[in-house]
Amino acid sequence: MPSADRIYRGGTIHTVDSSNPTTDAVAIADGQIIALGAADCDSVAGSDTEVVGLSGRTLIPAFHDAHVHPVLGGINLVHCNLDDIHGYRAYLERIAEYVRNHPEDEWVIGAGWYGDVFEGGFPHRHDLDSVISDRPAVFDSHDAHGCWVNTRALEAAGIDRETPDPDGGRIVRDESGEPTGLLFETAAELVKNLLPATTSSDVEQALASAQEYFHSLGIVGWQDAGVGVLTGSPVDTYPPYLSMAEGGAFNSKVTVALWWDRDVPYAEQIETLKERRDVIRRVESDRGFGGVQVTVVKIMLDGVCENLTGALKRSYRGHDHEHGLLMFTADELNEITRGVERHGFDIHIHAVGDQALKLAVDALTQEDGPAPGRRHQIAHLDIADPEDLARMASSELIANVQPLWARRDSVLVETKLPLLHDDQQAHHFTFATMRDAGVRLAFGSDWPVSSPDPIWGIHVAVNRTAPPADPHGQDEVAQNEPLLPGEEITVEEALRAYTFEAARANSYEDVSGSIEVGKSADFVILDSDPFDVEQRQLGDIRVETTISAGEVVYQRGWARSATK
Missing domain, CATH: 2.30.40.10 (Urease, subunit C, domain 1)
Known part of the structure; x- marks a missing residue:
C-alpha cells in the first residue's frame, strides 16, 4: 500500500x-x-x-452533469450574454451597452433571453431594432429553440412574407403575414448560416472556459449532448474535442454524445460515428487516459412545449390541431436506434412531449429491449405518461432530467402552463412518480438552457421552488409556491442523481460518482x-x-x- x-x-x-x-x-x-x-x-x-x-x-x-452543451455555453460567455439577468428593460440595456462597446462587430451575437419578459411571451424584431438598427443582430433564447433577430438580419437572409417555413422549423409571422423576427428550430439556420465563421480554435477556447466554469460549481464530469454539426452549432465540434484530448487539456471525465444528423444518409452516418469513436479510443489508449470517451449517439426527436414544437399525444390547449413537431417518423427512429445499438453505442434521445417519449420508449425497447449494460437514456421528459414510465423502468432506461426546471417560475407559469391541459400539467416534471415507478434519475442542466449549478438543481428537486439567488426565479410564486407538491425527492436522492447516477449515465460510475476505495x-x-x-x-x-x-x-x- x-x-x-x-x-x-x-x-x-x-x-x-x-x-x-x-x-x-x-x-x-x-x-x-x-x-x-x-x-x-x-x-x-x-x-x-x-x-x-x-x-x-x-x-x-464531485458532481457530474448528464446533459450539457459546453460549446454553446462557452461561446455565449464571450458574446452578449443575457443569461445572468431577467427583464425586458434589462435585456435592452445590456444589448445597448454591448453594441456601444463593440462598434467593430459586423454582426451582434448573443443568447440567453427568456420569453416571459416580452408581451405575449415572445420577442419582436422591433424590440431589437430599438437598440440596434444599423447592423444585423441574432440572439438565441435560453433554451436554444428560438432565435430573435432584428430587421437587418431578416433582410440579410432574404426572409419576407413569401419565405416558406423550412422542414423542422417555423418562421413566426404576425396577423398580416410579416415575419416578426422570431425563428424556431431549423428556421434559425436561415440567418445563422450568414454569421462569421467560428473556428476550431474558438471552440477549444469555449470548452476550456466551460470546464473552468464547471470546476467552480463542483462539476468534474459531463456528457456533451450533441457533438458534431447540430442545429445551432457554429462548427463541427468533434475535431476540437479530439485535439484537446490529444493534448491532455481535460482534467475532467468527459463523455461525447455524437449528434445524429437527419440530413446525412443512414449508412454513411453510421460509419462516421464508428470512426470518430475509434479515433478517440486510440487516443485514450496511447495516453493512458485522454479525458474523453465517445460512447453515445444523441437523437433529437421533438422540440419544446413553449413554442408548440414538443410532440404531444393530445393537442395543445387553445391550439386544437397542434400536436408539436417530430423530427423522425416512428419507423425512421426504430431503424436508427437498431443500427446505433447494434454497433455498440448508448443512445440519448431528446423527448420533451409525451408523444415523443412514447416513440422513444418504443424504439429503445424493440426486439426485447436494450442490450445488457447499455446506458440508453431519454432526456427532459417534461410530460411523462405513467404507462411509459413503467416501460422505462422495466427496460432500465434512464430518465435524464433537468431539476432546475421543476418550479413555478414566470417562464413556466406565463408561457408554458397556459398551453397545457390540466391532465398534461399533472404529468409535468414528475420526479417522485418516476422514482416510484422504478426509473433511475440522472440529473443534467442542459446549460446554457439553464444554469449548470448542481446546488441550485438539488434545491429545486427537493423544494420544487426556485433557489433564492436565481435571477430567473425571483418572483413570489417561484420562490414560495412549489410545482406539483408531492413530486419532490429527498436530499439523498437528489445528491445521488447529480453524482453516482449522472456518472453512470455517462459510463463513468466505475471510476467516479461516489467515494470508494479504488475510485478517482x-x-x-x-x-x-x-x-x-x-x-x-x-x-x-x-x-x-x-x-x-x-x-x-x-x-x-x-x-x-x-x-x-
Whole structure:
C-alpha cells in the first residue's frame, strides 16, 4: 500500500455509497482513493502526507452533469450574454451597452433571453431594432429553440412574407403575414448560416472556459449532448474535442454524445460515428487516459412545449390541431436506434412531449429491449405518461432530467402552463412518480438552457421552488409556491442523481460518482452540509474546493485555467 499524498479529515464526508454512507477521513495517492476512515487513513499516512483539515465543512463526491452543451455555453460567455439577468428593460440595456462597446462587430451575437419578459411571451424584431438598427443582430433564447433577430438580419437572409417555413422549423409571422423576427428550430439556420465563421480554435477556447466554469460549481464530469454539426452549432465540434484530448487539456471525465444528423444518409452516418469513436479510443489508449470517451449517439426527436414544437399525444390547449413537431417518423427512429445499438453505442434521445417519449420508449425497447449494460437514456421528459414510465423502468432506461426546471417560475407559469391541459400539467416534471415507478434519475442542466449549478438543481428537486439567488426565479410564486407538491425527492436522492447516477449515465460510475476505495479522487468541499441545513436554504450552499483526480482545480476566491 503506497503512502497517502493527502488525507482529508475533520468534517463530515458523505460517500454516496449505500454500504458506507458516511466516513470521517479519506486518503488519496496518485489521484485515487486508497483508504477511508480515520484508522485506515492513519495506517497509510507517511512523512510527506499532507493532512487537509475540513474544519467542520462537508466533503462529497464531485458532481457530474448528464446533459450539457459546453460549446454553446462557452461561446455565449464571450458574446452578449443575457443569461445572468431577467427583464425586458434589462435585456435592452445590456444589448445597448454591448453594441456601444463593440462598434467593430459586423454582426451582434448573443443568447440567453427568456420569453416571459416580452408581451405575449415572445420577442419582436422591433424590440431589437430599438437598440440596434444599423447592423444585423441574432440572439438565441435560453433554451436554444428560438432565435430573435432584428430587421437587418431578416433582410440579410432574404426572409419576407413569401419565405416558406423550412422542414423542422417555423418562421413566426404576425396577423398580416410579416415575419416578426422570431425563428424556431431549423428556421434559425436561415440567418445563422450568414454569421462569421467560428473556428476550431474558438471552440477549444469555449470548452476550456466551460470546464473552468464547471470546476467552480463542483462539476468534474459531463456528457456533451450533441457533438458534431447540430442545429445551432457554429462548427463541427468533434475535431476540437479530439485535439484537446490529444493534448491532455481535460482534467475532467468527459463523455461525447455524437449528434445524429437527419440530413446525412443512414449508412454513411453510421460509419462516421464508428470512426470518430475509434479515433478517440486510440487516443485514450496511447495516453493512458485522454479525458474523453465517445460512447453515445444523441437523437433529437421533438422540440419544446413553449413554442408548440414538443410532440404531444393530445393537442395543445387553445391550439386544437397542434400536436408539436417530430423530427423522425416512428419507423425512421426504430431503424436508427437498431443500427446505433447494434454497433455498440448508448443512445440519448431528446423527448420533451409525451408523444415523443412514447416513440422513444418504443424504439429503445424493440426486439426485447436494450442490450445488457447499455446506458440508453431519454432526456427532459417534461410530460411523462405513467404507462411509459413503467416501460422505462422495466427496460432500465434512464430518465435524464433537468431539476432546475421543476418550479413555478414566470417562464413556466406565463408561457408554458397556459398551453397545457390540466391532465398534461399533472404529468409535468414528475420526479417522485418516476422514482416510484422504478426509473433511475440522472440529473443534467442542459446549460446554457439553464444554469449548470448542481446546488441550485438539488434545491429545486427537493423544494420544487426556485433557489433564492436565481435571477430567473425571483418572483413570489417561484420562490414560495412549489410545482406539483408531492413530486419532490429527498436530499439523498437528489445528491445521488447529480453524482453516482449522472456518472453512470455517462459510463463513468466505475471510476467516479461516489467515494470508494479504488475510485478517482473526485471531491467537492462545501461550506455547509446539505443534510443539515434547512431545506429552503439548500440553494445557498457554496462550493469551497473542487478536486478532480486528486488535483485541486478550483478553490473559492481563485480559479485557474483548466488546460495543461
